[in-house]
Amino acid sequence: MTAFIIYKAIMCVGIFVLLLASAAYATLWERKFAAFLQDRKGPSRAGWGGLLQPLADGVKMFMKEEIIPNVSNRALFILGPSLFMITSVVTSAVVPWAKPVIIGGQTYDLQITDINIGVIYLLGVASIGVYGIMIGGWSSNNKFALLGAVRASSQMISYEIPMGIALIALIISSGGSLSLKEIVEGQDAGFANIVWQPLGFLIFFICALAETNRAPFDLPECETELVGGYHTEYSSMKLGLYLFAEYINMFISSAVIATLYFGGYNFPFAREIYASLGLVEGSALVSLIGFGVLLAKIFGFICLFMWIRWTLPRFRYDQLMNLGWKTLLPLSLFNLAATVVVEYFRGNIHF
Amino acid sequence: MQLTNRKVVVSNKEQSFAERLYLPAIAKGMMITASHLFKKSPTINYPDVKRPIAPVYRGQHVLKRDDNGAERCTSCGMCAVACPAEAITMTSGERKKGEEHLYREEKYAATYEIDMLRCIFCGLCEEACPKEAIFLTDKLVDAQFERKDFIYGKDKLVEKMDARIDVSKRQTPEVLAFKKIEGLKHNELFDAKKLNKGHKH
Numbered sequence: 001m002t003a004f005i006i007y008k009a010i011m012c013v014g015i016f017v018l019l020l021a022s023a024a025y026a027t028l029w030e031r032k033f034a035a036f037l038q039d040r041k042g043p044s045r046a047g048w049g050g051l052l053q054p055l056a057d058g059v060k061m062f063m064k065e066e067i068i069p070n071v072s073n074r075a076l077f078i079l080g081p082s083l084f085m086i087t088s089v090v091t092s093a094v095v096p097w098a099k100p101v102i103i104g105g106q107t108y109d110l111q112i113t114d115i116n117i118g119v120i121y122l123l124g125v126a127s128i129g130v131y132g133i134m135i136g137g138w139s140s141n142n143k144f145a146l147l148g149a150v151r152a153s154s155q156m157i158s159y160e161i162p163m164g165i166a167l168i169a170l171i172i173s174s175g176g177s178l179s180l181k182e183i184v185e186g187q188d189a190g191f192a193n194i195v196w197q198p199l200g201f202l203i204f205f206i207c208a209l210a211e212t213n214r215a216p217f218d219l220p221e222c223e224t225e226l227v228g229g230y231h232t233e234y235s236s237m238k239l240g241l242y243l244f245a246e247y248i249n250m251f252i253s254s255a256v257i258a259t260l261y262f263g264g265y266n267f268p269f270a271r272e273i274y275a276s277l278g279l280v281e282g283s284a285l286v287s288l289i290g291f292g293v294l295l296a297k298i299f300g301f302i303c304l305f306m307w308i309r310w311t312l313p314r315f316r317y318d319q320l321m322n323l324g325w326k327t328l329l330p331l332s333l334f335n336l337a338a339t340v341v342v343e344y345f346r347g348n349i350h351f
Numbered sequence: 352m353q354l355t356n357r358k359v360v361v362s363n364k365e366q367s368f369a370e371r372l373y374l375p376a377i378a379k380g381m382m383i384t385a386s387h388l389f390k391k392s393p394t395i396n397y398p399d400v401k402r403p404i405a406p407v408y409r410g411q412h413v414l415k416r417d418d419n420g421a422e423r424c425t426s427c428g429m430c431a432v433a434c435p436a437e438a439i440t441m442t443s444g445e446r447k448k449g450e451e452h453l454y455r456e457e458k459y460a461a462t463y464e465i466d467m468l469r470c471i472f473c474g475l476c477e478e479a480c481p482k483e484a485i486f487l488t489d490k491l492v493d494a495q496f497e498r499k500d501f502i503y504g505k506d507k508l509v510e511k512m513d514a515r516i517d518v519s520k521r522q523t524p525e526v527l528a529f530k531k532i533e534g535l536k537h538n539e540l541f542d543a544k545k546l547n548k549g550h551k552h
């Protein structure tokens with residue numbers, strides 16, 4: 001029992017640190033990547049090639065004056081960013097990071113918890129995430145912040161529907177399990193789910209962009225119209241938490257996309273490569289390689305997120321709603337129907 | 352009447368299916384930004400790497416001394432007359448006995464001020480100077496907090512003996528040839544008769 005608690009505690013702390021570190025360096029990489037796309041150099045003064053820039057940003061955020069507006073609802077004003085941060089971190093609980101390791105005859109899953117409704121948990125926590133924005137925007141008692149919050153909530157609710165339907169299609173074609181671990185393991189031997197769900201992936205990816213409030217869906221913080229959107233009144237580290245949580249969200253979205261559609265820690269011919277190297281399943285090296293593969297996939301998706309942000313202009317609000325309700329929703333329903341037909345002929349569905 | 356051939360007729364036709372899909376257009380745009388990933392950045396890392404400044408750059412002025420260390424300026428006022436921004440003011444003094452090592456000629460500039468906020472760094476003072484006393488250098492004028500600090504007096508303008516400024520690179524072959532014209536010879540005593548023989552305007 002003690003061993004179990006220690007192992008879970010190590011997992012939690014380890015993943016927490018991984019999230020914070022990767023989000024911190026995602027902020028740097030975003031600036032660097034944007035600079036490369038625009039023929040610039042990006043931050044380069046702090047540390048070698050700018051490697052200490054996230055630290056400098058963090059120090060700056062903490063040193064800034066903390067302003068809480070007199071007219072705001074103080075408790076909710078503080079709750080907003082905290083909730084947003086918590087929900088974005090908590091999502092990582094169900095992501096399987098690598099193959100289980102066997103140490104001393106004991107199997108250790110490299111996942112905080114493998115609940116059998118993992119996908120529903122993801123959707124649930126993601127939709128709680130909007131409360132952080134809503135509460136923050138509403139309690140600021142500022143019209144711009146309120147408008148940003150209203151936009152954020154309606155956008156997130158709109159895009160959760162096609163996202164959910166795309167996930168249903170994915171679950172049908174991947175064998176009917178809601179556990180993320182089983183979905184990943186199902187992609188071990190056969191193809192990755194993207195092969196059977198290309199349209200579903202496209203829908204899920206667009207919705208993931210919208211859910212994480214990334215460009216071109218960053219209307220909640222549309223500075224051309226709304227000053228700063230929902231975080232107009234925020235300053236110091238509270239603002240930092242909002243901005244930081246966006247990068248954690250991006251990291252976890254990338255992890256979830258990689259897990260659901262691209263085989264997570266699996267890669268093509270993994271078994272043959274492991275066998276030729278003489279590695280046994282359950283050894284630490286296999287897990288390490290799998291973890292590296294997953295991180296590489298996550299990094300690729302983060303780059304894609306950034307690439308899109310620095311290429312595409314922001315949507316107008318009616319375009320956003322049109323895309324969500326008139327395009328993605330029918331498309332995801334079509335995808336669901338087509339999946340059912342295909343899976344029936346593949347023999348995975350029995351009536 | 353057609354003035355240029357750059358006219359484009361705006362078409363308002365219905366979008367095709369591929370256009371309404373937007374995905375090809377998005378992919379095209381993404382490829383454009385991606386192509387910039389592999390381009391060399393034209394940035395110069397400024398404080399570490401400085402751009403080379405041309406030897407004939409027109410920066411902060413210097414009042415040259417001659418080889419013996421005497422000031423060349425004779426306070427004739429040609430520079431102030433030439434200055435289109437009226438940035439130069441000076442007062443003249445008369446050389447006393449025993450000051451020959453300080454001032455080359457009998458008249459010298461007792462004060463000499465250039466307002467760096469007025470100066471447009473055109474270099475006309477340098478061209479006007481008959482004594483090769485004033486030159487523009489490749490040094491940039493420093494930033495200041497106060498307006499009065501931009502008025503440079505002789506303390507800042509006159510060349511220091513221990514840090515002489517090389518202006519030989521400003522003397523291009525063309526300049527040297529120009530200065531060989533009889534009557535426009537610099538560093539010679541003024542002679543009105545010779546001047547008339549010189550360069551015709």
